[in-house]
Amino acid sequence: MLRNGRLFGHRVETGFPDLPILEVSLRTGVRVRDMENLKRKQVMSQKEKYKRATKGDIAYNMMRMWQGAAGPAPVDGLVSPAYVVVKPYDEANSSYYSYLFRTAAYMQEVNKFSRGIVADRNRLYWESFKQMPSLVPPRPEQDQIVAYLRAQDAHIARFIKAKHELIKLLTEQKLRIIDHAVTRGLDASVALKPSGIEWLGDVPEHWDVLQLRRVSRCLDGARIPLNATERGLRQGSYPYWGANKVIDHLDGWLFDEPLVLLGEDGAPFFDKTKEVAFAVSGKIWVNNHAHVLRPSSRITPQYLAHALNCVDYTGFIDGSTRDKLTQQSMKSIRIVLPQVSEQIEICKHIESACAPLNVAIERTEQEIALIREYRDRLIADVVTGQVDVRSWQPGPDDLVSDDELAALGDDEAGTGTEAMEELDTA
Numbered sequence: 001m002l003r004n005g006r007l008f009g010h011r012v013e014t015g016f017p018d019l020p021i022l023e024v025s026l027r028t029g030v031r032v033r034d035m036e037n038l039k040r041k042q043v044m045s046q047k048e049k050y051k052r053a054t055k056g057d058i059a060y061n062m063m064r065m066w067q068g069a070a071g072p073a074p075v076d077g078l079v080s081p082a083y084v085v086v087k088p089y090d091e092a093n094s095s096y097y098s099y100l101f102r103t104a105a106y107m108q109e110v111n112k113f114s115r116g117i118v119a120d121r122n123r124l125y126w127e128s129f130k131q132m133p134s135l136v137p138p139r140p141e142q143d144q145i146v147a148y149l150r151a152q153d154a155h156i157a158r159f160i161k162a163k164h165e166l167i168k169l170l171t172e173q174k175l176r177i178i179d180h181a182v183t184r185g186l187d188a189s190v191a192l193k194p195s196g197i198e199w200l201g202d203v204p205e206h207w208d209v210l211q212l213r214r215v216s217r218c219l220d221g222a223r224i225p226l227n228a229t230e231r232g233l234r235q236g237s238y239p240y241w242g243a244n245k246v247i248d249h250l251d252g253w254l255f256d257e258p259l260v261l262l263g264e265d266g267a268p269f270f271d272k273t274k275e276v277a278f279a280v281s282g283k284i285w286v287n288n289h290a291h292v293l294r295p296s297s298r299i300t301p302q303y304l305a306h307a308l309n310c311v312d313y314t315g316f317i318d319g320s321t322r323d324k325l326t327q328q329s330m331k332s333i334r335i336v337l338p339q340v341s342e343q344i345e346i347c348k349h350i351e352s353a354c355a356p357l358n359v360a361i362e363r364t365e366q367e368i369a370l371i372r373e374y375r376d377r378l379i380a381d382v383v384t385g386q387v388d389v390r391s392w393q394p395g396p397d398d399l400v401s402d403d404e405l406a407a408l409g410d411d412e413a414g415t416g417t418e419a420m421e422e423l424d425t426a
Contacts, residue, residue: 028405
């Protein structure tokens with residue numbers, strides 16, 4: 001056992017604007033950031049303020065180290081000022097310590113050494129990090145542990161990738177069922193008429209074609225007053241919704257009525273295997289990356305959500321600053337509208353037809369969750385010496401590809417990258 005200050009030095013270097021920007025994944029560590037995303041180009045002008053991390057350095061987010069937001073830099077790159085960069089001495093394999101730092105036991109220790117006004121704003125500064133004790137296996141054993149865990153990660157990543165592909169296929173099938181039901185109805189013999197919408201084609205002649213503003217009211221920014229009890233419950237007693245079911249930072253508005261939530265950020269709208277609208281009810285928190293729609297008496301929330309999941313959003317996404325569905329564009333979207341009684345029948349049909357698919361999707365998601373639990377347990381046992389891997393030798397199936405390992409972080413839902421946006425507040 002040694003304190004981290006005996007294993008790592010502190011690196012504080014700025015003024016390297018030509019290096020690539022790095023980001024953290026809670027499951028796979030630090031990786032090169034994809035700057036093709038328009039939203040992320042906003043930080044380009046401030047790169048001279050970023051800290052340099054050389055290949056093999058460990059970078060960790062001061063505010064999210066307790067979640068495992070740490071990892072070795074795969075190349076020389078830049079990290080946000082909200083990060084601490086530490087350089088390993090010869091006796092420390094940074095990949096081994098990256099695994100160790102992301103174990104549940106170590107993250108509990110991080111909480112003890114972090115400081116802040118409130119618990120969820122605690123920061124782990126270098127001065128505290130260097131005082132933390134860490135295990136120190138012999139360096140050859142650290143190297144062996146890393147090789148073993150990377151091989152196991154490769155197997156797990158292939159499993160997760162296959163399960164994600166299955167979910168994608170099941171969701172495509174589900175959306176085809178929904179699309180046919182809300183654009184053609186349930187009666188195949190009904191006469192059709194041109195909808196006037198290129199992507200939609202013909203629709204039942206007795207259905208209306210209306211803009212979204214005619215059948216719903218946008219409640220973005222509206223909220224109900226909170227009493228003292230509700231303010232105290234804010235941190236988790238109510239379901240929390242963000243864009244496309246993503247849980248974002250706890251900052252939003254409380255609603256308590258049947259609503260439809262529609263994502264704001266544009267990327268998911270071009271993925272035909274994802275739902276972008278959801279019918280919700282009861283007290284919920286909604287962040288400012290989801291449009292909030294109150295359906296009129298002419299349309300049920302469930303039908304409206306189904307209809308919005310069938311829209312071709314190509315002409316509605318504003319890419320001037322970043323791909324985004326603005327409120328003005330959203331209101332001009334046109335959908336087809338049967339009578340309420342027919343909407344109810346369509347929703348019942350969709351629920352029945354999609355039930356087996358939903359069960360299969362849920363079961364597959366549970367399998368992914370279980371393999372992730374297994375991975376966490378395996379890492380904890382190996383890095384702490386509970387499982388001896390000194391005699392392990394890689395087999396022909398233990399090949400490791402960094403591209404394959406990326407699948408380990410595929411369903412993080414963005415939770416690992418917000419720290420890179422903290423430049424403005426750092």
